[in-house]
Amino acid sequence: xxxxxxxxxxxxxxxxxxxxxxxxxxxxxxxxxxxxxxxxxxxxxxxxxxxxxxxxxxxxxxxxxxxxxxxxxxxxxxxxxxxxxxxxxxxxxxxxxxxxxxxxxxxxxxxxxxxxxxxxxxxxxxxxxxxxxxxxxxxxxxxxxxxxxxxxxxxxxxxxxxxxxxxxxxxxxxxxxxxxxxxxxxxxxxxxxxxxxxxxxxxxxxxxxxxxxxxxxxxxxxxxxxxxxxxxxxxxxxxxxxxxxxxxxxxxxxxxxxxxxxxxxxxxxxxxxxxxxxxxxxxxxxxxxxxxxxxxxxxxxxxxxxxxxxxxxxxxxxxxxxxxxxxxxxxxxxxxxxxxxxxxxxxxxxxxxxxxxxxxxxxxxxxxxxxxxxxxxxxxxxxxxxxxxxxxxxxxxxxxxxxxxxxxxxxxxxxxxxxxx
Numbered sequence: 001x002x003x004x005x006x007x008x009x010x011x012x013x014x015x016x017x018x019x020x021x022x023x024x025x026x027x028x029x030x031x032x033x034x035x036x037x038x039x040x041x042x043x044x045x046x047x048x049x050x051x052x053x054x055x056x057x058x059x060x061x062x063x064x065x066x067x068x069x070x071x072x073x074x075x076x077x078x079x080x081x082x083x084x085x086x087x088x089x090x091x092x093x094x095x096x097x098x099x100x101x102x103x104x105x106x107x108x109x110x111x112x113x114x115x116x117x118x119x120x121x122x123x124x125x126x127x128x129x130x131x132x133x134x135x136x137x138x139x140x141x142x143x144x145x146x147x148x149x150x151x152x153x154x155x156x157x158x159x160x161x162x163x164x165x166x167x168x169x170x171x172x173x174x175x176x177x178x179x180x181x182x183x184x185x186x187x188x189x190x191x192x193x194x195x196x197x198x199x200x201x202x203x204x205x206x207x208x209x210x211x212x213x214x215x216x217x218x219x220x221x222x223x224x225x226x227x228x229x230x231x232x233x234x235x236x237x238x239x240x241x242x243x244x245x246x247x248x249x250x251x252x253x254x255x256x257x258x259x260x261x262x263x264x265x266x267x268x269x270x271x272x273x274x275x276x277x278x279x280x281x282x283x284x285x286x287x288x289x290x291x292x293x294x295x296x297x298x299x300x301x302x303x304x305x306x307x308x309x310x311x312x313x314x315x316x317x318x319x320x321x322x323x324x325x326x327x328x329x330x331x332x333x334x335x336x337x338x339x340x341x342x343x344x345x346x347x348x349x350x351x352x353x354x355x356x357x358x359x360x361x362x363x364x365x366x367x368x369x370x371x372x373x374x375x376x377x378x379x380x381x382x383x384x385x386x387x388x389x390x391x392x393x394x395x396x397x398x399x400x401x402x403x404x405x406x407x408x409x410x411x412x413x414x415x416x417x418x419x420x421x
Contacts, residue, residue, distance in 0.1 A: 003375065003379065004375070005371055005374060005375045005378060005413060005416065009378060009382075009413075010410075010413050010414060012382070013378055013381065013382075013409060013410050013413055014063070014064075014410045014414070016381065016385070016386060016410075017060060017064075017386065017407035017409065017410035017411075018064045018407075018410075020386050020402045020403070020404060020406075020407050021039055021057065021060060021061060021064065021068075021404060021407055023402055024039045024040045024041070024042065024043070024402065024404050025037070025038075025039055025068065026038055026039070026040055026092070026093055028092070028093050030092055030093075030113065034078065036049075036075045036078075036090075036092040036093070037068070037071040037072065037074075037075050038054055038057075038071075038072050038075045038076070038090075038092065039053075039054065039057040039061070039068075039072060039404050040404070041053050041400070041403060041404045041405060042388065042400040042401065042402055042403045042404060045400055046400065047093075047094045048089050048090060048091050048092070048094065048096070049075065049076065049079070049089065049090040049092055050088065050089050050119065051076065051086060051087065051088050051089070051118065051119035051120070051121075051122075051123075052119050052120045052122050052176050052230075052352075053404060053405055054072050054073070054075070054076045054126075055073070055076075055122040055123055055125070055126035056122075056126075056352060056355075056404070056405050056407075056408050057069075057072055057404050057405070057407070058070075058072040058073045058126050058129075058130050059126050059129050059130070059408065059411055060407045060408055060410060060411045061130075062129060062130045062132075062133035062134070063133070063410065063411060063414060066130065066133050066134045066136070066137070067137075069130045069133070069134075070130055070134060070137060070140050073123065073126060073127055073130060074144075075090075075092075076090070076123065077123070077144055077147055077148075079092075079113070079114055080147070080151065082150075083150065083154055084147070084149075084150030084151040084152070084153055084154030084155075085118065085151075085154050085158075086118055086121075086123065086151055087114035087115045087116070087117070087118060088105065088114075088115045088117045088118055088119040088173065088174060089104055089114060089115045090113065090114040090115075091112070091113055091114065092113075095110070096110075103197075103201075104201075105117035105171050105173075105201050105204065105205070105209065106205075107205065107209075116205070116208075116209040117170070117171055117173070117174050117204075117209060118155075118159075118174060119173075119174055119175070119176060120174075120175055120176050120226065120227050120230045121151070121152070121155055121167075121227070121230060121231050121234055122230050122233075122234055123148065123151060123234065124148050124151075124152065124234040124235070124237040124238040124241065125230070125233050125234045125237040127144065127148060127237070127241065128237040128238075128240060128241055131241070141241060142241070145241060145242060148238055148241070149238065149242070152231075152234065152235060152238060152250070152253075155167050155231065156253070158210075158211060158212070159211050161211055161212045161215045162215075162279075164223075164260050164264065165253075165256040165257045165259070165260040166223040166228050166257060166260045166261070166264065166265075166276075167223070167227060167228060167231055168211055168215070168221050168222060168223050168224075169221065169222050169224050169227055170204055170209065170211055170214050170221050171200065171201065171204065172187060172191065172192045173192060174224075174227070175222075175224045175226055175227050175290070176226075177226065177288070177290060177327075177345045178192045178344075178345060179191070179192040179193050179343045179344065179345050179346060180286075180288050180290070180327070180328070180345040180346065181286055181288065181328060181332065181334035181346055182274075182275055182284050182286040182288050182290065183222070183284075184286075184334070185277075185284060185286075186220055186222055186275075186277045186278075186284060187200060187220050188220075190220065193343055200220070203218075215279055219277070219278035219279060219280070220277070220278070221277070221278065222275050222276070222277050222284070223264070223265075223275060223276045223277075223281065224275050224290065225261065225265055225273045225274065225275050225290045225291060225293055225294065226289075226290040226293045228257055228260075228261055228265075229261070229293040229294055229296055229297060229356075230293075231254075231257055232254040232257040232258050232261075232297060233254075233296065233297070235250045235251070235253050235254035235257065236250065236251055236254045238250045239251045239254070254299075255299065258294075258297050258299055258300060261273060261294055261297075261300075262300065262301075262304070264276055264281060265283075266304065267283065267285065270285070270287075271307040271308065271311045271312065272287055272291040272292070272308070272312065273290075273291050273292075273293070273294050273308075274286070274291060275290070286328075286332060286334070287312070287318065287328070287329035287331070287332055288327060288328050288329070288332075288345075289319070289325055289326070289327050289328070289353045289357070291312075292308050292312060292313055292319070292325075292357060293356060293357070294308070295308045295309065295313070295357055295360045295361065296356050296357065296359075296360050298360065298363070302364075305360070305364060306364065309361060309364060309366060312329070313325070313357065313361065314366070314369055317330060317331050318330055318331055321349065321392035321393060322376060322392065322393050322394070322395060323349050323376045323377060323379075323380050323390050323391065323392050323393070323394070323395035324349025324350070324351070324353065324354055324373060324376060324377045324380070324390055324392055325349055325353045325354055325357060325373060325392075326347055326348070326349055326392040327345045327346065327347060327348055327349065327350055327353060327389075328345070328346055328347045330347075330392075334346055334347075335347045337349075337391050337392050337393060338391065338398070339398045339399055344388065344389060344399060347392065348389035348390060348391060348392065348398060348399075349377070349389060349390045349391070349392040350388075350389045350390075350405075350406075351377060351386075351389075351405060351406040351407075351408045351409045351412070352405055352408055354373055354374065354377060354408075354409075354412060355408040355409075355411065355412050358370045358373055358374060358412060358416075359412075359415065361373075362416070370416065371416060374409070374412055374413055374416055376395065377390065377409055378409060378413060379395065380395040380396075380397060381397075381406070381409060383395070383397070384396060384397025385397060385401055385402065386401075386402060386403055386406040386407060386409070387399060387400065387401060387403055387406060388400035388401075388403040388405075388406065
C-alpha cells in the first residue's frame with residue numbers, strides 16, 4: 001500500500017517540529033535591559049535571531065504556542081529603528097565573535113547589536129497569520145500597525161531607488177539565498193563564498209548601507225524576484241491588517257510590484273522570472289527556485305503561473321525531484337545538491353521553498369503533485385530529522401540538525417487538503 005500523509009504521520013511530524021522549536025527557544029535581557037524571546041535557527045552555527053527565520057518560526061509556533069509566536073515577532077520588531085528599518089540579524093544573547101563578525105553587514109566590525117542590512121520582508125505576512133491564531137489576544141492584530149506601516153514605507157523609500165515598485169538588495173544574504181548561483185555574475189569576485197565578499201561589506205559600510213548611494217556608484221545590486229514576491233504578499237497582508245479593501249493603498253502597492261515583476265522580470269521565451277541587476281536592469285538568466293516564486297502570487301495571469309508549473313516545477317529535468325524542490329534547476333551547470341559548508345543554495349531542497357510553492361500548486365489543481373512533494377520531505381525528515389536542507393535525489397538530510405526553519409514542514413502538512421486512507 002503506498003505511503004500517505006495521514007493523520008498519524010502528521011501528528012508525529014508536529015511533535016518533532018514542536019520539539020525543535022522548544023529546544024531552540026531563547027529568552028533573556030539584552031545588556032541595556034531590553035527583554036527578548038526568539039527561536040535561534042540551530043546551534044552551534046546559528047545562534048542569533050534572523051529576520052525571515054523568525055517569521056517562519058512564529059508561523060509554526062502559532063500552531064503550538066501562539067504566545068511564543070507573538071513574542072518572537074514582537075522581539076524582531078523591537079530590534080528595529082524608529083524609521084521603520086528592521087535588521088537582517090540581531091545579536092541578542094551572543095555577540096558575533098571574531099570568526100563570524102566580518103561576515104555580517106554591521107556598521108562596525110565588532111560591538112553592534114544588529115546588522116545594518118535587512119532581509120526578505122515577511123513580517124506583515126507572519127504577523128497576520130499569528131494574529132489569526134491568537135483569539136486569546138485580540139489586541140495583537142492592531143498593536144503594531146504603525147510600526148509595520150513604517151517598515152514597509154522604509155522599504156519603499158530606501159530600497160526602491162528608481163521608483164519602479166521593485167525593492168533592491170545590496171548584499172546577497174539580504175534575500176536569504178546567500179550563495180545562490182544567480183548572484184555569481186552580479187557580485188562576481190565579491191560573491192558570498194569568496195574573500196572579496198569582505199570588501200563588498202566594507203564598501204557598503206563606507207556608504208552607510210544606503211541603497212541610493214550604492215546605486216549611484218556601483219552596478220552590483222539586485223531587484224530580486226523572491227524578495228519582491230514576499231514584499232507583495234506582505235503588502236497585501238498589511239492592507240488586511242489595516243482593514244483596507246481590495247482597492248486600498250497597500251493592495252495597490254502590491255499590485256504595482258506584481259505588475260513590475262511581469263514587466264521587468266518575466267522572460268516569455270523561457271517561462272521564468274529572472275532577477276534584474278544594476279541600474280541597467282540586466283536580467284540574471286539563471287534558473288533557481290526564486291524564478292518560480294511568483295507562483296505564490298494568485299493575482300498574476302493563470303497562464304503564466306501554469307507555465308511555471310508545467311514547464312519547470314513538474315519537469316523531471318528541472319525541478320521535479322525525489323525529495324522536495326531543488327533550489328537550483330537540475331539542468332543548470334551550477335546545480336550542486338550535496339553538502340558544502342559555504343554553498344547551501346546551489347541545489348539542495350529546503351523546506352521553506354516547498355512552503356511557499358506547494359500551496360499555490362495545489363490551488364491550481366495539482367493536488368496529487370503537491371501532496372507528493374510534501375510527503376517526500378516528511379519521509380526524509382522521519383529518517384534524518386528536521387535538517388537544514390535535503391539532497392533532492394536521495395533525500396539525505398544535510399547540514400545543521402534540529403533546524404528551526406524546517407519546522408515549516410509541520411505547518412505545510414497541517415495546511416494541506418489531502419485525502420487519508
